[in-house]
Amino acid sequence: MRPLFKEYGIAMAAAAICTAACFGISPFVALTDLAMVYLVGTTVVALRGGWGPSVFSSILGVLCFNFFFVPPRFTFDVEHPQYVVTFLVMFAVAMVISRLTVRVRTQSEEARRLEVSAESERLRSSLLSAVSHELRTPLTAIIGSVGSLLRAPGPGSTHWRELLENIREEAERLTRLVHNLIETTRLESGRVRLKKEPYPIEDVVGMALERLDKSLAGREVRNDLPESLPLAPMDPVLMELVFVNLIDNAVRHASGPFPIEISAREAGGKLEAVVADRGPGLRAEPVDRVFEKFYRETRSAGGAGLGLAICKAVVEAHGGTIRAENRPGGGALFRLTLPC
Amino acid sequence: MSALPNNVLVVDDETAIRRFLRAALEESGFAVLEAFNGRMALELAATKKPGVILLDLGLPDMDGLEVLKRLREWTSAPIIVVSVRSDESDKIEALDRGADDYLTKPFGVEELLARIRVALRHAESAREDAPPVYKHGDLKIDLTSRRVWLGKKEVRLSPLQYSLLAALVRNAGRVVSQKQLLKELWPDTESNPEALRILVHQTRHRIEREPVRPRHLKTEPAVGYRLEAPDD
Numbered sequence: 001m002r003p004l005f006k007e008y009g010i011a012m013a014a015a016a017i018c019t020a021a022c023f024g025i026s027p028f029v030a031l032t033d034l035a036m037v038y039l040v041g042t043t044v045v046a047l048r049g050g051w052g053p054s055v056f057s058s059i060l061g062v063l064c065f066n067f068f069f070v071p072p073r074f075t076f077d078v079e080h081p082q083y084v085v086t087f088l089v090m091f092a093v094a095m096v097i098s099r100l101t102v103r104v105r106t107q108s109e110e111a112r113r114l115e116v117s118a119e120s121e122r123l124r125s126s127l128l129s130a131v132s133h134e135l136r137t138p139l140t141a142i143i144g145s146v147g148s149l150l151r152a153p154g155p156g157s158t159h160w161r162e163l164l165e166n167i168r169e170e171a172e173r174l175t176r177l178v179h180n181l182i183e184t185t186r187l188e189s190g191r192v193r194l195k196k197e198p199y200p201i202e203d204v205v206g207m208a209l210e211r212l213d214k215s216l217a218g219r220e221v222r223n224d225l226p227e228s229l230p231l232a233p234m235d236p237v238l239m240e241l242v243f244v245n246l247i248d249n250a251v252r253h254a255s256g257p258f259p260i261e262i263s264a265r266e267a268g269g270k271l272e273a274v275v276a277d278r279g280p281g282l283r284a285e286p287v288d289r290v291f292e293k294f295y296r297e298t299r300s301a302g303g304a305g306l307g308l309a310i311c312k313a314v315v316e317a318h319g320g321t322i323r324a325e326n327r328p329g330g331g332a333l334f335r336l337t338l339p340c
Numbered sequence: 341m342s343a344l345p346n347n348v349l350v351v352d353d354e355t356a357i358r359r360f361l362r363a364a365l366e367e368s369g370f371a372v373l374e375a376f377n378g379r380m381a382l383e384l385a386a387t388k389k390p391g392v393i394l395l396d397l398g399l400p401d402m403d404g405l406e407v408l409k410r411l412r413e414w415t416s417a418p419i420i421v422v423s424v425r426s427d428e429s430d431k432i433e434a435l436d437r438g439a440d441d442y443l444t445k446p447f448g449v450e451e452l453l454a455r456i457r458v459a460l461r462h463a464e465s466a467r468e469d470a471p472p473v474y475k476h477g478d479l480k481i482d483l484t485s486r487r488v489w490l491g492k493k494e495v496r497l498s499p500l501q502y503s504l505l506a507a508l509v510r511n512a513g514r515v516v517s518q519k520q521l522l523k524e525l526w527p528d529t530e531s532n533p534e535a536l537r538i539l540v541h542q543t544r545h546r547i548e549r550e551p552v553r554p555r556h557l558k559t560e561p562a563v564g565y566r567l568e569a570p571d572d
Contacts, residue, residue, distance in 0.1 A: 168448075175446055195562070198534045200541045206552045207561050223552050227545050231534065237428065237562050262552075 007049030011057040014041035019064050026069060034069055035090045038062070042094040046101035054098030061094060062087050135177065138170035145170075172214065176248070180306045183241060184293070187313045194238065194317055198231035201264050201273055201338075207236070208243035215251055220259035229264055232271040232340035238314045245307035246275040246334050253297065254279025254331065270320075271340040276333040281326040290324050311336075347371040348456065349390035351381040351407070352422070353400050361394065364449045370456075378402035385411055391463075392456050395439075396422045397430055405433055412438040418459035422447075428562040435517045435563070442515065442563075458513030458569050474509045476568050479547055479556045481509055490547055500525065501543045505567070508557065513569030515560045540565060 018041040022034045038061030045057040063076070066087065071079045078084060145163040152160055186192050202225045209221065243262075250260045258278035265272055283297055284290045290297065291312040294305040308324075311334075315322040320338040327333045348370045350361045355376075362372045373388055375381040378399045385393060393411065397404030404421070411419060421434040421442040431442050440459050443452060474481040480489040486502060488495045497505070507524050508516055522531040525539070540559075544551040558566045 202552050203559055207559050209553050225552055240561060
């Protein structure tokens, strides 16, 4: 109801402005030309509002024109019957303009709606392709490994252990993916209530490292988390997920002998945590695109493009911020802040 | 191990899960009983008197927590609850209702066997006195002299830090919920989880070589803490 009132308000304002303009130019132009000014006002109203406000504006225009300018002025009386024709034509033209303008507007809205649905269609299909690729890869590996195991000569063969490790690792990858999918859906449905309690960030980083123990497999993790850091209010389960995704990201994209670096400090009443690697860095342009859902740096490194999107959603739900940077000297760096 | 009861009741409605549990448990010398719903679980528990019960909380016919409650009305056999990860409140509830420990799906065989061993050992030591010295890797805790060593170096702890460790040593290998610890360490005051977290944090910085990657004192997300089972 309220936006409609606003439209009628605009119609009244337009009539007032047109009247003021007519007072300004009336000494210089023919009386009937003033009707054109009111038509401009009606067009503007029709561009913004719907059919109702346009009709209202047309009537208002005719009444103002009559009252303020048609002799005898400042009455609704009309001296010459010719002006009645002017009124009728003025009203008719205003109606036609309104009708056309409103139609153009609805059509462009319709077009925009189609565009939005095309956009969400595109999102859906990219979700499907990312997810089905991500789901199929580990499933193929698992099924293939099991098949090979069943044909292999026995526990003594060299391939036996490799295949079993394959199965476990791929199943763990599936588990992480499913978890990310579930969390994305939960976060987007808006039904997640954060269970925020003051936690030491070290505890949460520690849980994430523990969870990733196998995929870290001997990778050096260099951490700098001072004992005296203040606690920050956080949902430990969701913040653990943030660090799992950031660290997992570093492990997958930055192979090689360089350590993964995790640090935290207090800065200006906020807790700032950094996860950095010495991998190839981020190719996204601008770099913050990495937080977009389904965005993937490379196909080969895996990931459905959900991990960093979740990080952003969780950190922002905590009232914090997260940024991506390319490091001087190479590598990616993720910096998040939490109020504490 | 031979003196311990060695039959395990597995309660889960998923055939694939029961199959894998049976394989893993029989491989390690346990006899396995299977139940695929709550009613069957209660019946088998009463007639076969299993040494350990593995209870999945999501059952088709009744609430797993209800099964747990009914079991606890008459049996003290260790019950290890199995649940999916997002159900932290269920885990806490299960521990409150007398579950000994829990496993989060998906879990590995090593983890499963470790939990069962700890539960059995704990049930055993409830009848005997627990050994007075806890050793795990480079950490040694002597409950009789109230002294703690990290490698060769003695660690100095505040009385509260020591009480925390002592409480965890008595349950070594098992999860101890935040609520239990609060009741034990601050029996007379309003419970303050934040103080407990700070205490654990400080204690870790005394007994762990790399506090962010603790080897001994682990966090069970949103539930509580666990001191790793002692070395054999």
